[in-house]
Amino acid sequence: MTLSVPAMGQQVLGALDGVVDSQLQRGWFGGEQDGWFVLRNDAQEDSEQTLTIKAGPPGANGRHTSVNVTMNSSQPKAAIGIVVRNSAHKGTCVAELTAEADANLFCVIDGEFESIGSLANAAKLDGSDIIEMVETPGTARFIVNGKTLGEVTNGAALSDEIGVMAYERGTFGLADFTVADVSGSNTSAQPEGSGLPPRGGAGTSAPAEEPATGGGGDTASRMAAIMGPLSDSILGTDARDGWDVFIEDGWMVLVNGTKASSENYFTTPTGGPVTSGERIVSVSVGILPPKGSTTEDFKLSAAGIIVESTSTKDSCLGEITLGGDGVVLCFGDDGKAEEIGRLPGAAKGDGSDLIEWVEQPGVAGFFLNGEIIAQVNDHPVIGGDVGVLAYERGDFYFSDFAVSVTGAAASGGKAKGSAPTASTSTSDEEIPFLNSHESRLIGAYLGVTNGIFMHEFGHALIGELQVPSTGPEEDAVDIFSALRVVEPTMYPSGDEAIDLIGREVALYSVLPWYYGGMINADSAGDLPWQDEHTGDLRRFRNTFCVIYGGNPGLYGDIAEQVGLEERTLSRCEEEFNRQNRAWRTILAPHTRLSAWHPDGHLTADAPGATITVTFEEPTTPMSRFLVETFGDGLRGFADDLAKTYALPRDLTVTYRQCEELNAWYSPNEGSITMCYDLIEYLVEMIADVELGNTDTSAADTPQAESVPVKSEMMANAGSLNELADYGVPATNVLFPAPYRGPTPAGHTRAQTLTTESMVDLVTGGDNWLLIDTSGGAETLPGAFAVTDAGRDGSLTDRFQGLVNDWLTDETGGDKTVPVIFFGSGMQDRSSYNAALRAGMGGWNAYWYRGGIEAWQANGLPMAEQTE
Numbered sequence: 001m002t003l004s005v006p007a008m009g010q011q012v013l014g015a016l017d018g019v020v021d022s023q024l025q026r027g028w029f030g031g032e033q034d035g036w037f038v039l040r041n042d043a044q045e046d047s048e049q050t051l052t053i054k055a056g057p058p059g060a061n062g063r064h065t066s067v068n069v070t071m072n073s074s075q076p077k078a079a080i081g082i083v084v085r086n087s088a089h090k091g092t093c094v095a096e097l098t099a100e101a102d103a104n105l106f107c108v109i110d111g112e113f114e115s116i117g118s119l120a121n122a123a124k125l126d127g128s129d130i131i132e133m134v135e136t137p138g139t140a141r142f143i144v145n146g147k148t149l150g151e152v153t154n155g156a157a158l159s160d161e162i163g164v165m166a167y168e169r170g171t172f173g174l175a176d177f178t179v180a181d182v183s184g185s186n187t188s189a190q191p192e193g194s195g196l197p198p199r200g201g202a203g204t205s206a207p208a209e210e211p212a213t214g215g216g217g218d219t220a221s222r223m224a225a226i227m228g229p230l231s232d233s234i235l236g237t238d239a240r241d242g243w244d245v246f247i248e249d250g251w252m253v254l255v256n257g258t259k260a261s262s263e264n265y266f267t268t269p270t271g272g273p274v275t276s277g278e279r280i281v282s283v284s285v286g287i288l289p290p291k292g293s294t295t296e297d298f299k300l301s302a303a304g305i306i307v308e309s310t311s312t313k314d315s316c317l318g319e320i321t322l323g324g325d326g327v328v329l330c331f332g333d334d335g336k337a338e339e340i341g342r343l344p345g346a347a348k349g350d351g352s353d354l355i356e357w358v359e360q361p362g363v364a365g366f367f368l369n370g371e372i373i374a375q376v377n378d379h380p381v382i383g384g385d386v387g388v389l390a391y392e393r394g395d396f397y398f399s400d401f402a403v404s405v406t407g408a409a410a411s412g413g414k415a416k417g418s419a420p421t422a423s424t425s426t427s428d429e430e431i432p433f434l435n436s437h438e439s440r441l442i443g444a445y446l447g448v449t450n451g452i453f454m455h456e457f458g459h460a461l462i463g464e465l466q467v468p469s470t471g472p473e474e475d476a477v478d479i480f481s482a483l484r485v486v487e488p489t490m491y492p493s494g495d496e497a498i499d500l501i502g503r504e505v506a507l508y509s510v511l512p513w514y515y516g517g518m519i520n521a522d523s524a525g526d527l528p529w530q531d532e533h534t535g536d537l538r539r540f541r542n543t544f545c546v547i548y549g550g551n552p553g554l555y556g557d558i559a560e561q562v563g564l565e566e567r568t569l570s571r572c573e574e575e576f577n578r579q580n581r582a583w584r585t586i587l588a589p590h591t592r593l594s595a596w597h598p599d600g601h602l603t604a605d606a607p608g609a610t611i612t613v614t615f616e617e618p619t620t621p622m623s624r625f626l627v628e629t630f631g632d633g634l635r636g637f638a639d640d641l642a643k644t645y646a647l648p649r650d651l652t653v654t655y656r657q658c659e660e661l662n663a664w665y666s667p668n669e670g671s672i673t674m675c676y677d678l679i680e681y682l683v684e685m686i687a688d689v690e691l692g693n694t695d696t697s698a699a700d701t702p703q704a705e706s707v708p709v710k711s712e713m714m715a716n717a718g719s720l721n722e723l724a725d726y727g728v729p730a731t732n733v734l735f736p737a738p739y740r741g742p743t744p745a746g747h748t749r750a751q752t753l754t755t756e757s758m759v760d761l762v763t764g765g766d767n768w769l770l771i772d773t774s775g776g777a778e779t780l781p782g783a784f785a786v787t788d789a790g791r792d793g794s795l796t797d798r799f800q801g802l803v804n805d806w807l808t809d810e811t812g813g814d815k816t817v818p819v820i821f822f823g824s825g826m827q828d829r830s831s832y833n834a835a836l837r838a839g840m841g842g843w844n845a846y847w848y849r850g851g852i853e854a855w856q857a858n859g860l861p862m863a864e865q866t867e
Contacts, residue, residue, distance in 0.1 A: 013037045014177040016051045016163060023051050028166075036070070036173035039166045050083055052163030058135040059181050061224040061231070065133040065162055067177045070125065073099045073170025080172045082131050083165040084140065084157055091157030094165060095131055095142040095149055097123040105142050105150040107157050117142075117150025126690070127173070133162075136221045146354075219247065226252050227401045230387055233266045240264045251351075254303075254396040257290045265306050265389035270403065272310075273383030278438075279359045279405045281305060281386045286351035286397035287322045293393075299323030301392040304355045305366070308387075309380040316340075316381045317389060318355050318366030318373060320347035326355075326368035330376070341366070341374020351397055357386060372628070431625050432687030439497070443504025445626060447485070448682045449634065449674070451509030452663050453653070454481035456672045457641065459665040464647055467586050478539060479579050482546040485509045487596075489551045490794035491732045503554055506547050512682040513540035514562060515689045541568070549576025551796040577793050581736045590645050597644060598731040598744070608646030611638040616656035622683065623657065623676035722754045722850040724826070734792045734836060735829035743826055743849060749839025750847040753820070755854045761846065767817055769810055773831045774824035774852055778862040784810075789821070790830030795840045803834075804841045811843075820846040825853025 013020070020037075024030050027044035030037065039049055055063075069080045081096030093107040093116075103122035106115045122144045123129050132143040140158055142149040152158065162179055166172040223231040226247065234252065239245060242259030245252070254264050270279065285303045289295050304319025316330040326343035346368050347353050356367040364382050365375030376382065386403065390396035432444070458477025462469055469476040485506040492499045517537030541564070548555045548564075549572035559569055584591075584599050591600035592608075613635045618624040638653055649670050658675035665672050726742035732749070735741070746752050753761065762768060762782070770783040773790040786806070793799055811817040819838050823831035826849055835847035848854075856862065 013051075013174065015053050015179055016177050019051055019053060019163075025049055033173075036175050039172040039174070041166070041169050041172075043169065045169065046167075047169075048165060048167045050163055050165040052083065052085070052161040053179075054160070055162040055179060057159035058137060060137070060221050061181060062221050063135045063179065063181055064228075065135070065177075065179045067131055067164055068127075068175040069097060069129050069131060069164075070127045070173040071097070071099060071166075071170055073168060073172075075168045075170060076100050078166075078168035078170045078172075079104075080166045080174070081164070082133055082142070082162070084133065084152075084160075084162050086155075086157055086160035088160065089156040091154065093140070093152050093157040095133065095144070096165070096167070097125070097129055097131065097144065099125075099168075099170070101125055103144040103149050105152075107152060107154065109154060109156050116152060119144060119147060119149055122147060122149075134225055136225050141225075222247050223252065226250060226399050227388075229403055230266055230268050230401045233268050233387065237266060248397075251286075251397045251399045254390045254398070256390070256393050256396075259393065261392065263389060263391045265387055267306060267308055267385040267387030268403075269310070269385050270383060273361065274359055274405065275361055279403065281307075281357040281359075281401075281403050283355055283388055283401045284351065284397075284399045285320055285353050285355055285388075287320065287349050288395040288397075289322060290393050290395070295322050298392060298394055301390075301394040301396075302327065303390045303396040303398070304388070305357050306387050306389040307357055307364075307381045307384050309384045312380045314380040315384075316366075316376065316379070318357060318368070319389070319391070320349060320353050320355065320368065322349060322394060324349060326366075326371075326373045328366045328374035330379070330381070340376070341372075343368055343371060343373050346371065351399075359383070431621055432683055439500045439504045442501050443508045444683055444686055445679075446630060446633070447505045447508025448512060448686070449626070449630070449679055450485055450505060450637070451481055451512075452678065452682075453634075453637075453672070453674060454484045454509075456663050456665045456674070457481075460651060460672060461587065461590075461645065463665060463667040464649065464651065464670065465587075465590050465645075467590070475542065478543050479546055480583055482506075482510065482543040483550070483576075483580055483583060486547040486550040486794075489554055490796050492796070507555070507558060508686065510540055510543040510547060511686060513537070513543065515685055519685070519689075545569075545572040546576050546579055549573040549797070550580075550794045552798055553796050553801070573793065573797055573799075576797075577737075581792070584736050587645065590647075592644060592646060593728060594644065595729045595731045595748075596733055598728055598733060599736060599741070600644075602646055603727070606646050608642065609648060609650040611642040611647070611651045611653060613638045613653045614655070616654065618676060619657055620676065620680065622680045626676070626679065627655070722826070722854050732795075732836065732840075734794065734833045736792045739790065739792075739823075739830040739833070740827060741829055743829055743832055745849075747832065747835055747839075747847045747849075750821070750835035750845035753846050753848045755848075755850055755858050755860075758820070758848050761818060761820070769807070769817055769819045771819065771821050771834065772823070772852075773821060773834050774828060776824060776852060778864060779852065780822070780855055781861060781863040783822075783863070786834075787830075789837070790823070790833035792833065795837065800837055800841065803837045804843075807838060807841070807843055815843050817844060818846055819843050820848055822848035822851040822855075825851045 020030055025047070027041055027047060028049045029040045032038070041047055041049065065082060067082060071078060071080050076099055078099040079096040081094055083092065083094050085092035089109075090111070091107065091109045093105070095103070095105045097103055101121050101123040103119040104115070105117045106113065108114075124145070130145055134141045134143065135158070138153060138155050138158070140152045142151070164174055164177060220231070220235060223235055227234055234245065240262075242256055242262055243264045244255040246255065247253070256262055256264065270281075283305060287301055287303050289298045289301070299322055301322040302317075302319040304317055306315060306317050308315040313333045313335070314331065316328065318326075318328050320326055324345050324347050326346045327339065328341040329337045329339055331337055354369055358365055358367060359382055362382070363375060363377050364379070366373045388398050388401060455477050458480035459473065461467060461480075462473060462477070471479075488502040489499070489506055513536040517540060544555075544558070544562075544564075545568070548559055548569060552569070552573065588599050589601045591597050592602045592604050592606050593600040594604060615627045615631055618627050634655075642651075652669075652671045653674065654671065655674045655676060658673065658677050660675065661678045661681050663672070663674050663678055723745065725745040728742050728744045730744040730746045730748045762770070770780060771789055772779040772783045772785050773787055775785070775787040779785060789803060791799060807819060811819070821831045821835040821838065823829075828851060831847060831849075831851060835845045839845040850857075852862075
């Protein structure tokens with residue numbers, strides 16, 4: 001198991017960060033790794049490591065403690081979790097997850113052991129497990145992944161120290177440890193879903209029906225524990241006519257017995273739309289008909305989450321009805337309701353229903369028990385106030401209202417129109433990875449799908465365009481697929497979420513061959529879809545080598561984990577370059593000129609055929625999930641390919657159930673068939689493996705050398721048009737060798753210089769660096785000859801690091817120094833590449849487009865090359 005990356009932008013150990021040095025025990029090692037704080041015990045049997053802080057008793061409104069945990073241990077008794085203790089009273093309680101995936105809650109009071117609760121198979125052990133403790137004075141409730149583990153009421157162990165513990169030998173990961181007052185925190189506690197209490201309740205610590213009005217004393221703390229950030233709004237609002245509000249056995253209950261078509265609701269601000277990551281609002285709900293009535297009489301009674309715009313009259317409701325449906329309604333300025341989604345019969349109504357409102361930048365959706373009801377794009381309610389609402393007559397139960405925000409969810413990575421992912425699901429066995437970190441879920445499904453599709457599209461390009469193959473065709477199109485999936489990672493967007501998804505998509509496009517090969521080696525069996533294809537492990541080596549070569553910094557950890565030797569990896573960058581040049585050269589006559597394809601020979605509006613994607617009716621949960629979640633994105637992906645390549649005839653792509661593990665291109669029909677069966681098979685294999693179901697010193701800045709003053713330089717202006725636009729777009733893609741061809745009129749990462757502005761720059765001061773990529777015998781006075789500075793490859797390859805290191809040496813690390821690149825002239829693309837590499841590295845880059853050709857055309861002096 002590898003430690004997954006938790007939510008970015010959050011503190012790893014929070015308040016515990018300052019106690020590590022003083023509390024780390026002998027035999028235990030600690031340090032940060034990939035966003036986790038890692039505790040490691042290699043040899044100390046039955047050893048326990050705790051990290052705690054003095055916390056004291058919780059406030060009147062309660063306190064919430066949370067930590068993200070993971071572990072890797074071969075010891076069944078190994079465990080990690082939250083610890084609370086009171087040394088003065090000799091009491092300790094521990095809520096832990098074990099290496100066998102069980103959850104346990106126990107206390108040791110004055111030497112006496114007491115088991116409080118346990119949940120079998122409650123842990124996922126994939127880096128997503130959350131342990132929480134919700135305290136009110138005298139009581140602590142422990143929650144694992146949204147399910148209540150148990151409650152401690154013995155004060156001997158409470159109100160003093162809070163922290164984390166790890167037990168036995170192994171590696172233990174901790175992240176996002178937080179302790180916060182409930183009134184100001186956004187907990188992610190979710191209900192156990194054990195059913196509604198009987199009407200009238202069965203509570204013993206307080207009256208079964210305690211009026212939730214006023215807000216003083218114990219009522220406030222109990223409400224805070226139940227409704228979290230919404231509690232102040234509930235307690236601060238006068239009772240609505242016809243409605244009663246109670247606290248009953250851990251639920252807030254709204255009761256309306258007489259007012260037909262009436263509603264009651266409470267909201268709290270969220271602070272506006274999320275700009276990255278995601279925000280999840282969740283609540284557990286249940287409904288009973290009014291006393292003496294039946295469900296049939298009040299099927300329209302409903303309860304759920306309300307979201308209201310802060311600037312318009314728009315609102316949306318995600319709710320369950322007493323009739324058993326999940327429904328989403330949105331209201332506009334005119335007050336009229338529009339139903340935008342319904343899940344018939346999906347609601348249980350017994351208190352185990354979980355409704356969620358998941359927001360990401362520009363897109364949001366309502367979920368019921370992990371299944372999306374409906375989503376909205378760029379809607380006014382996104383970022384609005386959130387709360388709960390009850391409608392019509394009945395008894396409406398609400399509990400565990402929570403608002404949680406994560407910074408690493410791949411919000412920007414979803415195209416608008418794709419569905420957000422819910423934080424929980426009731427169908428994990430049917431839809432693998434639905435409970436996983438979003439980048440992993442998207443990576444697995446899109447990686448597998450895009451990897452297969454680009455393989456078949458490679459066949460289609462060879463067949464439709466009649467271009468030569470760069471080797472045995474099956475191997476050649478494997479390489480084409482790898483080149484296409486790694487390309488987005490080579491030109492990072494700057495958005496961590498988007499870039500993380502790009503990394504995962506490329507990785508999961510090739511991992512099936514590694515996992516399949518290892519499984520096959522263990523079982524000595526044959527996997528489907530072998531025939532003329534290279535064996536799985538060699539297939540993985542060939543495709544991953546290209547991906548690694550395109551971005552070695554991003555995939556070095558994977559290369560280490562799968563055991564690729566350094567001598568193999570050392571050839572991968574050159575292998576990437578060779579294959580990338582070959583495919584781009586072969587396809588250039590059929591490629592439209594664009595920012596992503598500056599080497600295309602066709603105009604941007606060159607005629608060509610279309611690619612049409614259709615989805616036959618999916619018949620399994622996974623295929624439905626694929627189509628509903630990623631269908632629009634897959635269509636858009638095909639549209640982009642049709643815009644890139646000028647195809648001679650229309651191409652159809654059909655996703656369908658094939659009853660075989662396959663995918664193919666048909667040259668007779670001009671079609672690609674994508675089988676749901678194969679996609680499901682590969683995703684399930686990945687899930688089985690990953691979820692554990694299958695064994696397997698600064699130099700002086702150069703000074704100017706005899707550079708004439710501007711008046712001398714511009715005395716004889718030539719006739720070269722340095723501003724000529726050849727129709728080549730400015731691009732963030734490196735031009736491939738041999739770097740000859742028309743250049744763009746501008747640059748995306750550097751300021752473009754004409755000869756006149758070049759002279760202004762170099763005569764305006766002596767603190768600059770002039771770099772010649774032409775390889776000629778003569779150059780501009782004061783220039784350094786660095787011929788390979790403009791080589792192709794990718795902006796994340798090892799050479800990019802060498803460029804940054806060289807510039808650091810030559811400028812003393814001062815990134816304000818103007819770094820000027822030029823080549824032989826306006827048909828030399830190497831200088832564009834060099835300026836792009838420097839600009840992407842954050843240097844103050846300039847591109848003298850005209851280069852030596854323009855310099856000489858203006859009658860300016862030359863000098864011999866200096867290396």
